[in-house]
Amino acid sequence: MTVSNATDSALELREITKRFGSVIALDDVSLAVRHGRITALLGENGAGKTTLMRIAFGMIQPDAGWISVNGVRKKLASPSDAIAAGIGMVHQQFSLIPAMTVAENVALGGHGKYSAGQAVATLSEIAERTGLKLDPLARVADLGSADRQKLEILRTLAHDAKLIILDEPTAALTPKDVAELFRQLKSFVSGGGAVVLITHKLADAQEHADDVTVLRRGRVVLSARMSETTRDSLVEAMLGVSPDIESAESNRDFISAGPVASLEAVVLPDDPHRRPVDLQINAGEILGVAALDGAARSLLRALANRSPLLAGRIHLPSRIGFVPENRKDEALIADFSLSENLALANAGSLHGTIDWNAVREDTRRIISDFDVRTSSSEALPAQLSGGNQQRFVLGRELSGNPSMLVLENPTQGLDVNAAIFVHERLRQARNEGTAVVFYSSDLEELADLSDRVAVVTRTAVTLVSPDRDKIGQALLGTLEKDGS
Amino acid sequence: MGAELALLTDSLVRATPLIIAGLAVALAFRGGVFNIGAEGQLLAGAIAATAVSLAGAPVFGRAVVLIALIAASLAGALWAGIAAELRRRFHVLEIISTIMLNFIAIYFVSFLVRGPLQEPTHIYPQTESLDTVARLPVLLPETRLHFGFVLAVGLAVFLSWIFRRTAMGFRIRATGASPLVARMAGRIDVSRTSFLVFLFSGALAGIAGGIEVTGVTFALYENLSPGYGYTAIAVALIAGLNPLGVIASGIFFGVLETGAIALQREFGVPSSIASVIEAVFILAALTLTAVRGRQLLGRASAS
Numbered sequence: 160m161t162v163s164n165a166t167d168s169a170l171e172l173r174e175i176t177k178r179f180g181s182v183i184a185l186d187d188v189s190l191a192v193r194h195g196r197i198t199a200l201l202g203e204n205g206a207g208k209t210t211l212m213r214i215a216f217g218m219i220q221p222d223a224g225w226i227s228v229n230g231v232r233k234k235l236a237s238p239s240d241a242i243a244a245g246i247g248m249v250h251q252q253f254s255l256i257p258a259m260t261v262a263e264n265v266a267l268g269g270h271g272k273y274s275a276g277q278a279v280a281t282l283s284e285i286a287e288r289t290g291l292k293l294d295p296l297a298r299v300a301d302l303g304s305a306d307r308q309k310l311e312i313l314r315t316l317a318h319d320a321k322l323i324i325l326d327e328p329t330a331a332l333t334p335k336d337v338a339e340l341f342r343q344l345k346s347f348v349s350g351g352g353a354v355v356l357i358t359h360k361l362a363d364a365q366e367h368a369d370d371v372t373v374l375r376r377g378r379v380v381l382s383a384r385m386s387e388t389t390r391d392s393l394v395e396a397m398l399g400v401s402p403d404i405e406s407a408e409s410n411r412d413f414i415s416a417g418p419v420a421s422l423e424a425v426v427l428p429d430d431p432h433r434r435p436v437d438l439q440i441n442a443g444e445i446l447g448v449a450a451l452d453g454a455a456r457s458l459l460r461a462l463a464n465r466s467p468l469l470a471g472r473i474h475l476p477s478r479i480g481f482v483p484e485n486r487k488d489e490a491l492i493a494d495f496s497l498s499e500n501l502a503l504a505n506a507g508s509l510h511g512t513i514d515w516n517a518v519r520e521d522t523r524r525i526i527s528d529f530d531v532r533t534s535s536s537e538a539l540p541a542q543l544s545g546g547n548q549q550r551f552v553l554g555r556e557l558s559g560n561p562s563m564l565v566l567e568n569p570t571q572g573l574d575v576n577a578a579i580f581v582h583e584r585l586r587q588a589r590n591e592g593t594a595v596v597f598y599s600s601d602l603e604e605l606a607d608l609s610d611r612v613a614v615v616t617r618t619a620v621t622l623v624s625p626d627r628d629k630i631g632q633a634l635l636g637t638l639e640k641d642g643s
Numbered sequence: 644m645g646a647e648l649a650l651l652t653d654s655l656v657r658a659t660p661l662i663i664a665g666l667a668v669a670l671a672f673r674g675g676v677f678n679i680g681a682e683g684q685l686l687a688g689a690i691a692a693t694a695v696s697l698a699g700a701p702v703f704g705r706a707v708v709l710i711a712l713i714a715a716s717l718a719g720a721l722w723a724g725i726a727a728e729l730r731r732r733f734h735v736l737e738i739i740s741t742i743m744l745n746f747i748a749i750y751f752v753s754f755l756v757r758g759p760l761q762e763p764t765h766i767y768p769q770t771e772s773l774d775t776v777a778r779l780p781v782l783l784p785e786t787r788l789h790f791g792f793v794l795a796v797g798l799a800v801f802l803s804w805i806f807r808r809t810a811m812g813f814r815i816r817a818t819g820a821s822p823l824v825a826r827m828a829g830r831i832d833v834s835r836t837s838f839l840v841f842l843f844s845g846a847l848a849g850i851a852g853g854i855e856v857t858g859v860t861f862a863l864y865e866n867l868s869p870g871y872g873y874t875a876i877a878v879a880l881i882a883g884l885n886p887l888g889v890i891a892s893g894i895f896f897g898v899l900e901t902g903a904i905a906l907q908r909e910f911g912v913p914s915s916i917a918s919v920i921e922a923v924f925i926l927a928a929l930t931l932t933a934v935r936g937r938q939l940l941g942r943a944s945a946s
Contacts, residue, residue, distance in 0.1 A: 465826075465827055481827070481828070483827060483828075488821075488823060488824070489823055489824055489827045489828070490824065490827070490828050491824060491828070492817060492820045492821045492824045492825075493820075493821070494820045494821075495816075495817070495820060499813075500828075502813060503817055503824070503825070503828050503829040504828065504829065505829075505830070506810065506813055506814050506817055506825070506829035506830070506831055507814070507829050507830030507831045507832065508830065509810035509813070509814075510810055511809065511810060512808045512809050512810070513808060513809065513810055513813055515807075515808075
């Protein structure tokens with residue numbers, strides 16, 4: 160590769176500082192993004208990645224520092240300024256209107272009249288140029304998450320983006336879709352475009368990015384060609400410690416203390432064609448649940464006593480903790496403070512008055528026990544990063560001393576440290592006699608953490624030992640029947 | 644001095660039904676129930692209070708006021724209960740059903756005061772006047788300020804305590820803030836909670852009607868309520884659905900409306916100016932709420 164010069168600079172952020180109240184989100188951060196390259200922006204949750212990119216997209220104004228686009232200094236006062244300057248952003252949460260068609264969604268944010276013909280023409284022109292193809296008349300509601308992601312990218316291209324910022328684009332995608340996404344991004348940069356990839360998935364970044372910048376607590380700690388880094392040097396930069404992840408002493412020698420929950424010939428409303436499920440869950444074990452495309456959702460919710468059965472019998476303990484996949488919509492009330500969200504845990508069975516001083520004290524205990532980084536017990540969930548929200552929810556669900564804890568993808572979207580923390584807490588709960596049932600889309604995590612694994616497919620539920628290959632084979636239906 | 648005192652106490656008299664109906668709306672909205680039917684529930688309460696007072700005064704003596712107010716709250720709850728049951732069983736939108744029930748209540752009053760409950764001479768479209776034992780005590784002699792105002796303030800303090808301190812109030816707030824999280828994380832029976840909220844909201848509006856009859860009008864007639872149940876929505880919204888705030892905003896609207904009537908009488912200023920000012924305040928309150936929400940979101944993006 161040639162040495163960089165002023166002309167191939169797609170975007171430069173210089174000496175950017177941003178404060179939110181007393182918190183310094185970004186401290187003298189500089190980032191250079193070049194044409195023809197994918198730049199990975201790495202960092203833990205709360206490191207300032209998203210804030211930096213929101214500044215680049217004109218959504219937030221920096222307190223100090225300046226921005227240049229294609230070598231020219233620009234003031235980006237709003238996202239429309241950024242779009243006019245050829246910058247596109249794909250947010251972590253999709254910003255599409257499900258009831259509208261692909262073409263209509265692409266036209267959103269444009270100017271002047273909407274012409275269906277023109278929108279279709281734009282789309283087919285882009286399809287020809289980049290190979291990104293979607294049926295313009297399909298309704299977004301009917302698209303899967305991979306196609307929605309594609310549509311988000313198409314929309315930035317339709318607005319003539321030369322630089323696309325993607326915030327955690329692979330969070331909702333299957334491995335196959337991830338590969339496809341990176342193929343598309345590579346073809347975009349080989350045509351002279353530039354990509355900024357915000358991620359905390361090291362493997363994705365290492366495999367696909369050309370340059371890398373690592374943020375930690377609002378400062379740049381590493382900025383290099385990806386080829387000059389190693390996995391260890393990146394982890395060390397992100398965490399500020401050597402990656403010495405030996406904490407996973409696998410506690411496989413569990414002693415079962417008898418069943419706490421059992422399912423007999425259970426049929427669930429979502430999957431009436433599955434063979435009726437018989438399953439026992441024991442105290443002091445971690446039962447991993449593997450499934451494709453949310454096939455285990457209704458089973459997990461039935462186990463958590465949160466959704467009904469179609470047929471069969473289920474015996475459940477009275478105290479069950481539940482950590483749903485969608486924290487924001489199902490676990491926490493946005494308008495409630497942390498202490499109110501804690502009180503929620505047993506709100507259904509409370510009587511009389513609530514002693515809020517005691518609740519606040521319990522909240523502070525969870526905040527310190529579970530290392531939730533927040534200003535106070537009266538903070539709102541939205542003021543916490545995703546990892547801290549998850550630690551809080553986990554703390555809340557464990558605080559009731561449940562006999563069983565059911566979790567859906569408990570480490571999804573968490574950074575390495577937070578994930579390790581969650582794993583440790585689950586092992587600890589197991590060792591104290593709680594039955595832990597967790598679903599994960601990550602086979603590695605299942606193999607690592609589980610004592611047994613239940614593989615849930617559309618046709619049956621199979622128990623296998625916690626072995627990556629065995630789980631994978633059972634998922635795909637290629638496990639030899641050896642009567643294990 | 645006498646005129647000023649009369650204006651002041653008249654404002655508080657006017658504020659009394661606004662505060663209580665405002666509490667009804669605040670309770671419903673906090674619990675995620677869009678009860679637009681305080682007007683109809685208030686009339687249901689007024690009907691019940693009138694009927695019980697007229698029939699019961701000779702039997703129960705002074706205790707009849709209490710019985711009349713209990714009957715008013717039950718009638719309000721019953722009237723709201725129609726919409727609550729329609730919502731629970733058939734998912735009928737309460738915004739529509741409660742408005743429709745308002746009209747039914749209004750015309751039912753017309754029917755009663757021209758039919759079964761009309762005064763004995765059958766000249767005026769109203770009921771007989773309540774016996775003095777069936778009337779709420781007056782607070783300040785020489786004024787119309789009655790004990791209902793104290794009840795209104797007491798109910799506001801009580802509701803505020805329910806919201807802040809009790810498990811029931813917490814369940815109501817959680818159900819209103821997010822029914823899904825309330826059910827998933829809190830194991831709250833959301834459908835039962837909103838049903839009860841609906842009934843209690845109707846009961847409060849019913850009490851407002853009962854107090855108006857036993858404290859001010861002493862009879863049932865058409866236009867007994869100049870839209871108290873609708874103004875109550877504004878009262879509740881401006882108070883940010885906070886029960887203690889409802890006292891202040893209720894008094895504010897009472898002063899505004901009483902003042903407007905006086906202004907028209909004295910200076911010929913159209914009293915509809917009060918409605919305009921009310922509308923401006925509602926818009927301002929809603930804008931402030933929206934802006935505050937945006938600020939919270941802004942702070943959230945710091946993560």
